[in-house]
Amino acid sequence: MITQEEIKTEQGKVPYIEVKNLVTRFFTSKGIVKALENVSFKIYPGEVYGLVGESGCGKSVTSTSIMDLIPDPPGRILDGEIFIDNFNILSDLKSLAKIKVRSETDVKIKRNKSAIKRHNFILSKIRGNKISMIFQEPFLALNPTISIGKQISEVILLHNIIGMADSIIKRETMKTTDVDELLEQLAEINDYSMRKKIINQWTRNFGIPDLEASITSLLDHVTDQKYVAEQIAHMIEENQREINIDRIKEIRDYYTIERKIFELTLNQIQFERTGEIKKAQEAKAKIRAYKAMSKKKYFKLRLEMRFFSKRVLAIFHKEARRRVLELLTLVNLAGPEVVIDEYPHELSGGMQQRAMIAMALASNPKMLIADEPTTALDVTTQAQILELIGELNKVMGMSVLFITHDLAVIAEMCNKVGVMYAGNIVEETTTEEIFNDPKHPYTVGLMNSLPRADKKREKELKFETIPGNVPNLITPPPGCRFHPRCKFAMDICSLKKPKLTEVSENHKVACFLYSNESEDDVA
Amino acid sequence: MIPGANKEEKKRNPRLEDIKDTAKLLVKNKLALTGLIISSFYIFFAILDVIYPQYLGVGPGVVTTLTRFTGPNIVLAPPTDPTFSKGWYYFLGTTYANIPLLPAMLAALYNDIWDSAIVVGSGAVIGILVGTFSGYFGKIVDELVMRITDIFFSIPYLIFAIIMVTVLARVFAADNITIPPLTIISVSLIVIWWPTYARLTRSITLSVKSQKFIEASTASGSSRVRNVVVHVIPNVLSPVFVQISLDIGNVILLFATLAFLPLTFLNLNEFTPELGSMISSSETYMLGPGWFSAVIPAVFLLIFTISINLFGDGLRDVLDPKLRR
């Protein structure tokens, strides 16, 4: 976890995720639901960002929008930018569909199939790879007819074939010089933990983590370097399987070309957006050339993969399975060897959520979206899952977007908090600030609805509720969406919409009590 | 998923609002709407025949047998082509035995629609009563009812219908009671059809029964019978209505099929006003120039069954809360 001081100084850093002016709508038979209205926020590497608000305020819509998983129909992202690792996944948003709004209930959407196909291709390489997600109800989120192990290894097989191929090739083509190199490296180091780390890295590098323990003990107990080298070489030889290396190389090359095509497509989309038509066309031509080449060169492989993918990728399945076992151990699932072949219904809710987390970690994404991951679990399990997520954030440096309606969870988990109300972020600041100095009347209301023993604010110690309900988002109140429920509502509140502005350091509020800036002024 | 979409406060009668919503969605579903319009057209004729039996001259008690159109001397003759010069009776030409096709078809349609409506209606009423009460009261009654419905589901209903019809026809014949063959079929089909509804309503009853408002109602001193009538049956109605709209077509087909099969004990002949028997009677002309005399009644029947199925299917989609959005 990063400390509060670090946040203050991180302005120079590049955010891993940046959401700008996100607008999401649902076109239902009763009218258009204005679910998200100009939502913007940034999440920096290693940060835990909490989104909090009443149910129906658009927290989940925000998270699904970031993954671009809004079910269509009825929903659509209408506008905005979402940068994931510096790539705007909504670059080609305008080309995806043409929307004609005749009235609230009469909306014609004309989808552009080829653009959607390309968009989905791009996203399929980003989702699960650069960013992954866990859901509120793990029981519903896991496929009931596929075993846990297969569901997790699916992610690895989707995104990590090249990496696996490399380590397999390395292992199979290992020479005695590689062992000698390890021994030389170790000869200079006496620190036990350092040695262990090197051995660990080395075995991992060569795809033989199973041998780590035996190599370590061998090195610990035997001093005769020559004998050790022989023994290790022997062990490795035994571990090597009868594998067609050329085949694996072929598969790796095939996937490398696929990745090249993906990268070129990203370029193409970026050029299209910036209007550099010539460059975009160049990229397009390249893609076509690569595709033709791949089709021609790997015709047989593609055919086999289409119909016998399991047999062709058998080695990768095996490798992935080993990685799944590691992951299951990492998320503290008891008895990973048993769980890996079990089906979701055979696990408890907490175990299911752990399995979901293992699945989310499978291809080492830098970002995890946790959409109320503990709401459906019982209290003790909740604490364990929260602890696990916190640990992953600390150990692996993964950023987390944490969505919850529970302020206590926010206090425990997050560095930074965004408070959502009726599709808007109304306040954004550090966790400390939000509890010590909430500014927006809604946030204040939220805090007061919590029974808490905070000496500083004795006045509001009594348990209060916010009057009224979350507004119907088909016909949201004009101006500030909170004004009908607000104690401090002024005339301007029902006329103009306040803008999220920085009122003090690291503290943004959208309320006319603090700033006169309005979104309407800009437009 | 969609925030705020369902938060709408309903001030008016929720049931009425629901029906309005359903109607709106149904109108949007083009196929269902087409089905509704076409089948209403057919049903309109069937109702017209009851209100003004003499208007088209094909209503109940007017055409009990097609010999009404042939005159006293029945002469089997090949079909003749449609003609517009001899009045609307002959717009579609004549079929075997000089019967004008159009009024004969309308008379047959009248019988088919009403008889199947009676079958499905009574089947539904019996099924709802048996299903809801056995489902609600549970225990031995329920077990017994379910075993009985199991028996009905353990044999193709057409086979059972054939046997039922034959036995009933024979029994009535022995007692010298003359009952029209279509009535015999109707009675048999009611016996066969109620288990469908009993099963359907029972399963819904079980899920309704476990809900809190039933508990609340029991706690406030409501009797079990009252609970079933006031709470369970209204909940059962909309799926039953969907099933009815799909079953009307099924039963009409069953009528036609039974009339088509050579069931000698059933005194069904080529002069029974029934579409199936009309088709089977003109089967022999299908390869010749008189093909239309078999095809037109069949297509006439097919259009009705397709449209009522389209309507029923659309209705099911609209009433299904999972697919509603």
Place this chain on the structure above:
Amino acid sequence: MELKYYIIRRLLVLIPTLLGLLLLTFILLDALPKSFLIEQFVNHKLPIPAQNLEKQQAITTLGLNLSPPEQFLIYVNNLIHGNWGFMYPNSEGYGSYYSGPVLAGIMEYFPVTLEIAIFAVIFSIVIAIPLGTYIGSKPNSVSDQVGRVFSLSGYAMPTFFLALVLQIAINPYFPSFISGQGYPSYTHLSWIKSISGTEVSTPTHMLVFDSLLHGDFSLAAVAFGHLVLPVLALSYGFLAGLLRFIRAGMVDASNQEYVKTARAKGVPEKQVLRKHVRKNALLPSITVFGLVFSGLLGGAVVIEEVYDLNGLGRFGLSTVSGGYIQFFGILGTTLFFGIVLVMANLIVDVLYALMDPRIRY
């Protein structure tokens, strides 16, 4: 091991159902006037004493001298011992239908029905799964609407009319091997003898499979050609039913949360459908298979009548037509249809239990 017990348990539950079916049919038949049943055995051309003798014999063979409960128990006892009663030739000389032991008759007629049913089921499944998956993956699209009309027409189409149209109107335009000209009547076993010239053993009693077993592919082709139209006519309703259920299953499965998870993992759209939606959509469709299969068996009666096939449906029809009611024939046919349907359901349930990891038997 577990599965074995599951099947045994299921079989035990089936027995009361089948007994109930028999009892119901028996009660129904018991309502028939006794005099009528007896009269059927009497040849009115014979002198009166001989007629009386025949009446006496009829009373004993039908067991009419006993009380109905006794009759039923004796009948069930006989059933268990393999004696399903007899079908008697009409003494008036009406004899175009089967006469002899009921069980033997059923065994002779059933393979024909089984054969067309097998092909119809295979054909329907082969068409329905890809088609249903496709239209179910695009709900409310044009192809979905076309599929909807197509399958609802299958529900709405009178089987006999479809059969007639195929048989009479379209048959001449089919390739000759399908129309099967020259084999106007399909008399089952005599046909195989006459074609291959020699007597052959018929292990399956189904011409297509028998000839395949004998390696006689041309005969198999001819026999199969004969089946094409009946199978097509029989399949439509069944196919329509399956299509509807698979489509509904697909729509239902695509809205599930785990499909969202799959997309969130980065599974490409096609693979989402193939790996995550399809299996979950097809599983519930398995359970309705039995229901639709019942319709198929019923349809077989009509198809066999139109195409002149001597199958079980026609056998059943013959027990009630021709002015003659075959008491034991009706009971036997009912029971056998019951057994077939109930076993089909059992097989389907076992398959479902095997395929769905959530089901523990």
